[in-house]
Amino acid sequence: MLMSGNDNLKNINDSTLNQISDKIISLANAGRNKRYRIEKISGCSSLNMRLLSLGFIPGEYIKVIDQYGKGPLTAYVKGNKVALGRGVAGKIFISEVD
Amino acid sequence: MVKEFTIALVGSPNSGKTTIFNDLTGSRQHVGNYPGVTVEQKTGRKKYKDYLINLVDLPGTYSLTAYSMEELVTRDYIISRKPEVVINVVDSSNLERNLYLTEQLLELDVPMVIAFNMADILEKNKDKVNIELLSLFFRAPIVPTIGNKNKGINDLLDAAIKVFETIPDRKRPVIKYGEEIENEILRIENLLKNKSDSLKPFNIRWISLKLLEQDIEVLKYLGKTLDAKTIINLQDLIKYSISHLKNVTGYSPEILIAQSRYGFINGAIREAIVKEDSSGISISDKVDKILINRIFGLPIFILIMWILFQIVFKLGDYPVNWLNTGLNKFAEILSKVIPAGLLKSLLIDGIIGGVGGILVFIPKIMLLFIVIAILEDSGYMARAAFIMDRLMHKIGLHGKSFVPLLIGFGCTIPAYMCGRTLENKNDRLITMHINTFMSCGGRLPIYILFAGIFFPGNSGNIIFSIYLIGMAAAVLVAKFLRLTRFKGEAEPFVMELPPYRTPTFKGVFIHMWERTWLYIKKAGTIILAISIIMWILFTFPRIGDNYAKNYNEQLNNLNSSYYAGAISKDYYNNEILKIDKEKAIEKIEYSAAGRIGHFIEPAFKPLGFDWKLSLASVSGIAGKEVVVSTLGTLFSIVKTGNSQSDFKSSMAKQYNPLIGYNFMIFSLLYFPCIASMAVFRKEAGTKEMLFQIGFTFSLAWIVSLIIYQAGRLFI
Numbered sequence: 097m098l099m100s101g102n103d104n105l106k107n108i109n110d111s112t113l114n115q116i117s118d119k120i121i122s123l124a125n126a127g128r129n130k131r132y133r134i135e136k137i138s139g140c141s142s143l144n145m146r147l148l149s150l151g152f153i154p155g156e157y158i159k160v161i162d163q164y165g166k167g168p169l170t171a172y173v174k175g176n177k178v179a180l181g182r183g184v185a186g187k188i189f190i191s192e193v194d
Numbered sequence: 195m196v197k198e199f200t201i202a203l204v205g206s207p208n209s210g211k212t213t214i215f216n217d218l219t220g221s222r223q224h225v226g227n228y229p230g231v232t233v234e235q236k237t238g239r240k241k242y243k244d245y246l247i248n249l250v251d252l253p254g255t256y257s258l259t260a261y262s263m264e265e266l267v268t269r270d271y272i273i274s275r276k277p278e279v280v281i282n283v284v285d286s287s288n289l290e291r292n293l294y295l296t297e298q299l300l301e302l303d304v305p306m307v308i309a310f311n312m313a314d315i316l317e318k319n320k321d322k323v324n325i326e327l328l329s330l331f332f333r334a335p336i337v338p339t340i341g342n343k344n345k346g347i348n349d350l351l352d353a354a355i356k357v358f359e360t361i362p363d364r365k366r367p368v369i370k371y372g373e374e375i376e377n378e379i380l381r382i383e384n385l386l387k388n389k390s391d392s393l394k395p396f397n398i399r400w401i402s403l404k405l406l407e408q409d410i411e412v413l414k415y416l417g418k419t420l421d422a423k424t425i426i427n428l429q430d431l432i433k434y435s436i437s438h439l440k441n442v443t444g445y446s447p448e449i450l451i452a453q454s455r456y457g458f459i460n461g462a463i464r465e466a467i468v469k470e471d472s473s474g475i476s477i478s479d480k481v482d483k484i485l486i487n488r489i490f491g492l493p494i495f496i497l498i499m500w501i502l503f504q505i506v507f508k509l510g511d512y513p514v515n516w517l518n519t520g521l522n523k524f525a526e527i528l529s530k531v532i533p534a535g536l537l538k539s540l541l542i543d544g545i546i547g548g549v550g551g552i553l554v555f556i557p558k559i560m561l562l563f564i565v566i567a568i569l570e571d572s573g574y575m576a577r578a579a580f581i582m583d584r585l586m587h588k589i590g591l592h593g594k595s596f597v598p599l600l601i602g603f604g605c606t607i608p609a610y611m612c613g614r615t616l617e618n619k620n621d622r623l624i625t626m627h628i629n630t631f632m633s634c635g636g637r638l639p640i641y642i643l644f645a646g647i648f649f650p651g652n653s654g655n656i657i658f659s660i661y662l663i664g665m666a667a668a669v670l671v672a673k674f675l676r677l678t679r680f681k682g683e684a685e686p687f688v689m690e691l692p693p694y695r696t697p698t699f700k701g702v703f704i705h706m707w708e709r710t711w712l713y714i715k716k717a718g719t720i721i722l723a724i725s726i727i728m729w730i731l732f733t734f735p736r737i738g739d740n741y742a743k744n745y746n747e748q749l750n751n752l753n754s755s756y757y758a759g760a761i762s763k764d765y766y767n768n769e770i771l772k773i774d775k776e777k778a779i780e781k782i783e784y785s786a787a788g789r790i791g792h793f794i795e796p797a798f799k800p801l802g803f804d805w806k807l808s809l810a811s812v813s814g815i816a817g818k819e820v821v822v823s824t825l826g827t828l829f830s831i832v833k834t835g836n837s838q839s840d841f842k843s844s845m846a847k848q849y850n851p852l853i854g855y856n857f858m859i860f861s862l863l864y865f866p867c868i869a870s871m872a873v874f875r876k877e878a879g880t881k882e883m884l885f886q887i888g889f890t891f892s893l894a895w896i897v898s899l900i901i902y903q904a905g906r907l908f909i
Contacts, residue, residue: 141408142410168583178691
């Protein structure tokens with residue numbers, strides 16, 4: 097392998113994060129029935145590819161439908177309902193809109 | 195003159211691709227595996243007008259990355275086999291995400307037709323689509339289809355033929371990825387330019403793009419193809435490009451690339467589609483409010499599983515009984531027609547007894563697959579995985595592992611095949627390795643027999659305890675394997691929850707039949723061979739006149755005393771039976787099977803098993819049902835009116851409840867049967883199969899040893 101996919105995680109661009117960091121939360125902490133904007137995804141490259149093909153791209157809107165305690169959550173993104181585990185949700189960063 | 199060409203079907207999961215494939219080919223399909231991987235390959239043929247068309251149904255994928263086996267298979271097929279036409283099936287009610295795949299196909303430069311499937315839903319939503327315009331954007335003809343109503347299929351074929359007959363014009367890249375990315379693409383392209391000959395099937399731009407996405411498979415491929423110096427240069431360049439892009443934009447390249455792709459798709463959709471605002475809650479959402487409710491979701495799921503079991507095991511009992519009766523009749527007729535001798539014994543005891551044992555299972559297998567197909571096609575299976583994910587996560591597994599484990603309670607063979615739905619190799623192997631401990635239907639007769647003999651009045655609880663011990667073993671072994679052989683996290687859980695749909699009869703039937711047929715083929719051939727081997731082991735070498743006692747003399751004595759009136763009729767009959775039994779036991783002890791039993795007895799002695807139980811448990815390798823029939827043979831070879839109770843009481847006399855329980859545990863813990871191991875090998879390779887056999891056998895032996903030795907202290 098040429099490079100480790102985990103580089104992404106370490107290299108989250110600090111300046112962008114700092115500018116808006118007061119509003120940015122991880123999807124794992126999102127509230128039910130609220131609309132958010134995806135700011136950042138920070139999985140390894142293969143998880144990112146999966147998320148991207150399901151429509152999780154920075155700039156896209158996402159609506160959390162349900163949170164299952166400490167378990168998975170369901171959300172709408174690009175008109176699709178998607179179920180996400182906690183671990184994955186923790187790697188998606190969002191900001192609240194309206 | 196008939197022309198022949200190949201069409202490959204590509205589409206996202208839930209796009210209705212399989213329905214379109216079924217419409218195109220009818221039920222004349224061939225299901226096989228892609229060489230080396232366990233992704234199913236479905237092919238079919240169709241004569242249409244002057245063409246003979248080979249159809250290939252490629253696995254459903256969201257994308258053409260290297261994320262899962264399905265995606266790799268699809269990509270490799272398109273690149274290396276070069277089908278003349280690709281039909282991309284698109285769920286037109288969910289365009290944005292579906293066109294993401296279309297866009298990547300476009301970048302691969304394939305001759306393509308787009309099937310705008312579920313066009314009726316699009317119409318119902320009152321969305322107006324300018325198909326000509328959209329077709330210009332994606333440089334492929336677009337044909338509206340309604341798969342589940344068989345509409346638009348001929349138009350699709352006409353369009354495919356037209357594409358096949360047209361010579362493609364020179365293509366150029368459709369999407370510009372913005373200056374930053376294009377610069378990096380250019381750099382990589384320049385480095386690879388003079389190697390284009392050795393990278394023949396690929397176009398350089400595509401490779402450069404994939405390198406920026408850090409596509410593992412493309413990296414591996416280049417590592418094998420290019421010289422070391424180029425590789426080192428390439429590595430440096432890509433490292434530089436990626437960190438450069440991150441510094442400038444704040445995003446890693448795969449995200450930038452995806453953004454551009456979606457941007458292109460959004461632009462096209464905005465131009466070509468006038469969307470009616472369809473806000474409001476869909477029916478699927480309403481159903482989900484109940485089915486995956488935080489409180490009711492799990493109970494409802496358990497209820498559905500309970501219904502599944504009722505259908506398979508209660509309803510399935512009827513056809514199984516009919517088959518059993520029919521088979522017995524058949525054996526009866528056969529035994530009258532064929533003269534006594536070896537051939538008759540082989541046919542009736544060996545083949546009908548052995549293969550019949552599997553044959554009678556088929557109605558249950560079919561019912562199981564019907565219910566599973568309904569659950570899958572309706573969209574509930576994705577929800578079931580979702581509901582179970584929390585629990586499965588605790589034992590280090592993925593929500594999707596639950597379904598194969600559940601099927602394992604019916605039969606482990608389809609359970610192994612179902613493990614294919616798991617994308618991650620480690621998850622899949624762990625799931626397969628612990629599937630053994632889900633007591634399959636074949637083990638149930640053993641439990642019923644032993645619990646009935648040794649724990650009368652309490653057999654239900656005893657059998658339940660065995661099932662529980664199996665599940666506990668599954669949990670512990672899963673943890674153990676995760677910590678030792680298959681390290682790492684379980685696959686992150688991301689899954690689409692598709693809208694609920696009514697399954698079609700045809701779809702369910704084809705699904706069910708494909709799997710049942712695989713089962714019959716795989717299990718049937720092996721079971722036939724095993725039945726013959728077992729029969730040979732039990733029959734040869736034949737004892738002839740080498741009995742230890744002179745039974746004929748005993749019989750003669752008995753006869754003369756009876757005719758002389760010295761003994762009663764009852765006593766006489768009893769004695770005859772005793773002699774027959776002793777004779778039969780001696781016959782078995784003389785046979786290869788008997789010798790094997792005696793040979794392995796020392797290994798099983800510490801578990802409390804004598805040579806008969808040892809032989810019976812080993813014969814379970816052929817199939818756990820065989821254990822019961824072997825015991826039947828060993829304890830009452832002579833069939834009399836009350837042989838059943840006779841056999842049970844003689845077992846009860848010879849062994850104690852501790853041995854009985856231990857035997858059940860042993861049967862539970864070691865691998866299900868030889869046929870399942872053949873399937874295991876096909877799905878996971880020889881090494882994993884050997885591990886499964888060795889591991890489960892040692893586990894069974896050690897656990898039984900502990901139970902017996904510890905239990906003896908208390909009895």
